[in-house]
Amino acid sequence: MSDTGVRIRAGRLDEIEAVLEFWLLAAxxxxxxxxxxxxxxxxxxDPEALMVAEIDGRLVGTLIAGWDGWRAHLYRLAVHPGHRRRGVARALIDAAEARFARFGAVRSDAMVLDANVLAHQAWTAAGYGRQTDCSRWVRSLRS
Ligand SMILES: CC(C)(COP(=O)(O)OP(=O)(O)OC[C@H]1O[C@@H](n2cnc3c(N)ncnc32)[C@H](O)[C@@H]1OP(=O)(O)O)[C@@H](O)C(=O)NCCC(=O)NCCS
Incomplete structure (x- = not known):
């Protein structure tokens, strides 16, 4: 546990619904x-990919730290509105990067909406920068 009282752990199967509700509120x-x-x-x-932050046993943050054996990707950084600016996001990112380092990953990236200035500030503070020489290309796999 960090000195801010934040504990980072893997999400559990029995809290999937709670995580979905949390994302509606915070993500x-x-x-x-x-x-x-x-x-x-x-x-x-990957039982460790969904990272959960808790304070006094309450879910206050999430981050998906996806490692596919090749690259390290971060998704769903979200912190409860009542617990922001207390280092929860930073603790989650630190934990994710520590996990990636154990796999030997050399780089970590995050999907961030261009208009989400708040997120830009948090990612910048954590040492991330916008990549300008490429963009995401997508195709739906559903008909
Ligand atoms: C973005 C978000 C995850 C940040 O969570 P957080 O726990 O408040 O962030 P932290 O307390 O760890 O902040 C770390 C640093 O990020 C920067 N930062 C975070 N929120 C900021 C804000 N509102 N304004 C300015 N800088 C901010 C600061 O540099 C901060 O360090 P400081 O508090 O020492 O100044 C949170 O605001 C959130 O859940 N937003 C809605 C969901 C979202 O947009 N997620 C990002 C998806 S890519």
Missing amino acids: ENTDRHDSAEGVRRLMER
Whole structure:
């Protein structure tokens, strides 16, 4: 546990619904594809990927630290509105980077909306910078 009282641990299967509710309250532009099945699939594939921050046993933050064996990607950085500016995001990012380092990852990246200035400040403070020489190309795999 950090000196701010934040404890970072892996998310549990029995709190999937709580995490989904938490994202509706705290996360950026919650994805329309969110589902309990999707979170369960993530946990079963990689039980440590969903990182949860708690203070006094209460869920106050999340970060998905995805390691696919090749690259390290961060998603769903979210902190409860009542617990912001107390280092929770920073503690989650530090924990994710420590996890990536154990795998030998050389770089970590985050998906951040261009308009989310708040997030830009948090990521900048953690040492991240916007990549300007490439952008995400996407195609839906659903008909
Ligand atoms: C962005 C977010 C995760 C930051 O969480 P947080 O726990 O408040 O961040 P921290 O307390 O760890 O802040 C770390 C640093 O980020 C910067 N920062 C964070 N919030 C900031 C704000 N509102 N204004 C200016 N700088 C800010 C500061 O440099 C801060 O350090 P400091 O408090 O010592 O000045 C939180 O505001 C949030 O959940 N926002 C909604 C969801 C979201 O946008 N997530 C990002 C998706 S990419």
